[in-house]
Amino acid sequence: MTGTLIAIGAGLATLCCLGAGIGIGIATGHAAEAIARQPEAAGKINSTLILGCALAEATAIYGFVIALLILFVL
Amino acid sequence: MNLADSLREELATKTVFSVFGIPVDESTVVTWVVMAVIVLLCFVLTRNLKVEHIGKRQAAVELAVTKLDDLFRGLLGEKGKDYIPYLITVLLYLAFANISNVFGFKPPTKSMNVTVSLALMSILLVQAAGIRAKGVVGWLRSFTKPMAIVTPFNILDLFTRPLSLCMRLFGNILGSFVIMKILEFVVPVVIPAAFSLYFDFFDGLLQAYVFVFLTSMYIKEAIGAEE
Numbered sequence: 001m002t003g004t005l006i007a008i009g010a011g012l013a014t015l016c017c018l019g020a021g022i023g024i025g026i027a028t029g030h031a032a033e034a035i036a037r038q039p040e041a042a043g044k045i046n047s048t049l050i051l052g053c054a055l056a057e058a059t060a061i062y063g064f065v066i067a068l069l070i071l072f073v074l
Numbered sequence: 075m076n077l078a079d080s081l082r083e084e085l086a087t088k089t090v091f092s093v094f095g096i097p098v099d100e101s102t103v104v105t106w107v108v109m110a111v112i113v114l115l116c117f118v119l120t121r122n123l124k125v126e127h128i129g130k131r132q133a134a135v136e137l138a139v140t141k142l143d144d145l146f147r148g149l150l151g152e153k154g155k156d157y158i159p160y161l162i163t164v165l166l167y168l169a170f171a172n173i174s175n176v177f178g179f180k181p182p183t184k185s186m187n188v189t190v191s192l193a194l195m196s197i198l199l200v201q202a203a204g205i206r207a208k209g210v211v212g213w214l215r216s217f218t219k220p221m222a223i224v225t226p227f228n229i230l231d232l233f234t235r236p237l238s239l240c241m242r243l244f245g246n247i248l249g250s251f252v253i254m255k256i257l258e259f260v261v262p263v264v265i266p267a268a269f270s271l272y273f274d275f276f277d278g279l280l281q282a283y284v285f286v287f288l289t290s291m292y293i294k295e296a297i298g299a300e301e
Contacts, residue, residue, distance in 0.1 A: 047149070051291065054284040058238050061245030068248070072082070 010070045016063025023056035101182035108170045108182070149290040157203060157293050164192065165286045172247060172278030175254065176270060181278075183247045186240070193240035196289040197232065204296035216296075239288060246281045250274065 031049040035042045089097040119135050128136070142165070146158045171182050182188045205213045217228045250273035257266045 047287070050284065050287060054242065054288060055238075057246075058242050061242050061249070064249050065241060065245050 006070060010067040013063050013067040013070060016066075017060045020056050020058075020060035020063075023059075024053050027052045027056065099185065099187070100180055101185040101188050104174055104179045104182045105167075105171070105188070107179065108167060108174060111170060112166055146286075146290060149287065150294050153207070153297055154203070154290070154293055157199065157290070160199065161286045161290055164196075164289070165282055168192075168243075168282035168285055169279055172282055173274055175251060175278075176274050181247050181251065183243055184251050186244050189240040189244040190236075192243070192285070193236035196239060196285075196292070197236040200235075200289070200292040200296050201232075203293050207297035235292060239285065243281055243285055246277060250277050 027049060031045050034045050038045075088100050090100055090103050091098055119131065122129075123132055142162050143158060146161050147155060150157060150161075168183065171188075173181075175181050183192075201213070204216060208216060218225050219228075254266060254270060254273055257269055
C-alpha cells in the first residue's frame with residue numbers, strides 16, 4: 001500500500017513538467033515571431049530565449065528531483 | 075535483474091578507493107580523467123605555435139579561442155573581460171563532463187557534490203566581482219537596489235541562485251542519464267545511439283552553456299554600471 005502511494009506521489013510531482021512545457025512553448029513561439037519580424041535581432045532574441053527557457057525549465061527539474069527524492073529516499 | 079534494481083545500482087555513486095580513510099568517489103576519478111584529457115588537448119594543440127605561416131591546427135585553435143572569447147565578451151561587456159578565462163574553463167570542463175557518458179564514464183555532474191561545488195564557486199566569484207567593481211560599501215549598497223523594499227529578496231537571491239544553478243545542472247544530467255539507462259534496458263541496440271545524440275550531446279552541451287551563461291549574467295549584474 002505504501003509503495004503504491006509513494007509511486008502516486010512521485011507521479012504527481014512530475015506534473016511540474018506541464019508548466020515548464022507550456023512556458024517554454026510560449027516563449028519559443030514568441031521568439032520565432034520576433035525573429036520573423038526582425039531577423040537582424042536574432043542573436044539578442046536567442047540569448048534572451050535561452051535565459052528564459054533555462055529559468056522555466058528549472059521548475060520541471062525541481063519536479064523531477066522531488067520525484068526522485070520521493071522514490072529513493074522515502 | 076529488473077529495471078528498478080539496475081537503475082538503483084546505476085544511480086548510486088560508488089567509492090572507488092580510499093586514501094587514509096578519505097573515500098574517493100567515482101565522480102572525482104572521472105573528473106581526473108576529464109582534467110587529463112583537457113590538459114593533454116591543451117598540450118598537443120599548443121605545440122609549435124608560430125606568428126607567421128600558421129598551420130591548419132593553429133588556425134583552428136585560434137578560431138575556437140577567438141569565438142569563445144568573443145561570445146563571453148558579448149555577454150559580459152568590456153568591463154568583465156577579466157572573468158572570461160574562468161568561464162571558458164568551466165564551460166570546457168562541463169562540456170567534457172556532460173558528454174563523458176558517451177565514452178562509458180558516469181558523468182561527474184550526475185553527482186550533486188560536483189554541481190554544488192561548481193555553483194558555490196560561481197556565486198562566490200559573482201560576489202567577489204561585485205566587491206571588486208564597487209568596493210565593499212557599494213557592494214552592500216547594491217542589495218538595496220532598485221528599492222529598499224527588495225532587500226530581503228536580494229539577500230534571498232544569494233541562496234536561491236546557487237541552489238537553482240546546481241539543481242538545474244544536476245537534474246538535467248541525472249534525468250538524461252536515467253532516460254538513457256531506461257532506453258538501454260528496454261532496447262539495447264541502435265535506438266539508444268539516436269537518442270544519445272540528443273540527451274548526451276545536445277542536452278549536455280546546452281546545459282554546460284546555460285550554466286556559464288547564467289553565471290556571466292550574474293557577474294554582469296554584479297559589476298554593472300553604478301548609477
